Amino acid sequence: MTVPDLRTARLRLRGLEPADTEAIVRVFAGPDTSRFLAADLGDPDQCRASVERRLACTGPDGTGHWVVERDGDVIGLAHLRPSAELSGDLVEIGYFLDPAHGGQGLSTEAAAALPRHAFAALGLPAVWALVHESNVASRKLVHRLGFTDVGGGEHYGGPHRVFVALPTTLGQWHHVELWVPDLARAEESFGWLLAELGWQEHQRWRDGVSWKLGAGYLVVEQSRRSPPPRTAAARRASTTWRCTPARPNASTSSRKPRSRTAGARCSPTATRTPAALIITPRIWGTPTASNSNWSPNPRVSLDRVNQSLH
Numbered sequence: 001m002t003v004p005d006l007r008t009a010r011l012r013l014r015g016l017e018p019a020d021t022e023a024i025v026r027v028f029a030g031p032d033t034s035r036f037l038a039a040d041l042g043d044p045d046q047c048r049a050s051v052e053r054r055l056a057c058t059g060p061d062g063t064g065h066w067v068v069e070r071d072g073d074v075i076g077l078a079h080l081r082p083s084a085e086l087s088g089d090l091v092e093i094g095y096f097l098d099p100a101h102g103g104q105g106l107s108t109e110a111a112a113a114l115p116r117h118a119f120a121a122l123g124l125p126a127v128w129a130l131v132h133e134s135n136v137a138s139r140k141l142v143h144r145l146g147f148t149d150v151g152g153g154e155h156y157g158g159p160h161r162v163f164v165a166l167p168t169t170l171g172q173w174h175h176v177e178l179w180v181p182d183l184a185r186a187e188e189s190f191g192w193l194l195a196e197l198g199w200q201e202h203q204r205w206r207d208g209v210s211w212k213l214g215a216g217y218l219v220v221e222q223s224r225r226s227p228p229p230r231t232a233a234a235r236r237a238s239t240t241w242r243c244t245p246a247r248p249n250a251s252t253s254s255r256k257p258r259s260r261t262a263g264a265r266c267s268p269t270a271t272r273t274p275a276a277l278i279i280t281p282r283i284w285g286t287p288t289a290s291n292s293n294w295s296p297n298p299r300v301s302l303d304r305v306n307q308s309l310h
């Protein structure tokens, strides 16, 4: 299991090692750090046993346990690993800070690095957090990080809220399709602008071309049912086709979208404006609330959360 170094403005998160054991015992010394846990990790022996379990834990590469360092000193512990409490291999986040360093936004800063890593490097569909009902600081922290409270239940021996964070790409655009009457003219008209803005030609085929920038891409395709008008007068009178794919999510890859051949419904329109369709990405993941023992938050549509995960 490889646990990569993660850096933030003030902190370094690095993989937990056996040599960190006594530093972790210091993080948990006193009643505060394990106040909301089932075990009293303020007891050094219980804490050492807990560190051993963490060191023995196996999970997918890139997940695991990190110590949180500030200026070379270990001041906390954090994890991102398959949940022992939520079924379905859901990945759960956790964080613990030496109270001597509390109230400076350090836990927020450390914890924020984990979903970032989970989404950007590991490509996980969601990150979960279980927070004790009475743990005000931790509830504020997950809210600040954009987690959504999706329910509540008994976890780790007490009442916990269940939070989930989704990749920030959710709801952002995935690609745009433009149907144009004259591909050559469309390229001449705005191809140069895309290049100026850093877009790169991605694919080209008989009736179309796509450009890519970051995660998004743009497809320009000449409608086969409306051949390019040959004269200016014909161009003015030209009909374009407004298309609605029958399977709007059929294409989630960066390959040329198949919507025109995947049951798309096309109808002629009187407008000369090219038809356009914006398709946002869907996030694919694992079953969520249905097989867990918590009750949904009535103020949040679990269907929406689940849909966004499938």
Ligand SMILES: CC(C)(COP(=O)(O)OP(=O)(O)OC[C@H]1O[C@@H](n2cnc3c(N)ncnc32)[C@H](O)[C@@H]1OP(=O)(O)O)[C@@H](O)C(=O)NCCC(=O)NCCS
Residues within 6 Å of the ligand: 032, 033, 034, 035, 036, 094, 095, 096, 097, 098, 101, 102, 103, 104, 105, 106, 107, 108, 109, 130, 131, 132, 135, 136, 137, 138, 140, 141, 144
């Ligand atoms: C919860 C914990 C990680 C917060 O650490 P921290 O570094 O003090 O937190 P931050 O400074 O990043 O602040 C996080 C939020 O909690 C609030 N907060 C911090 N201490 C608080 C306290 N004692 N009471 C109420 N709110 C508090 C902060 O104001 C901040 O909220 P804001 O962003 O709305 O201002 C830390 O107290 C801790 O280790 N607790 C024990 C372990 C634990 O409960 N871990 C979470 C398991 S899910």
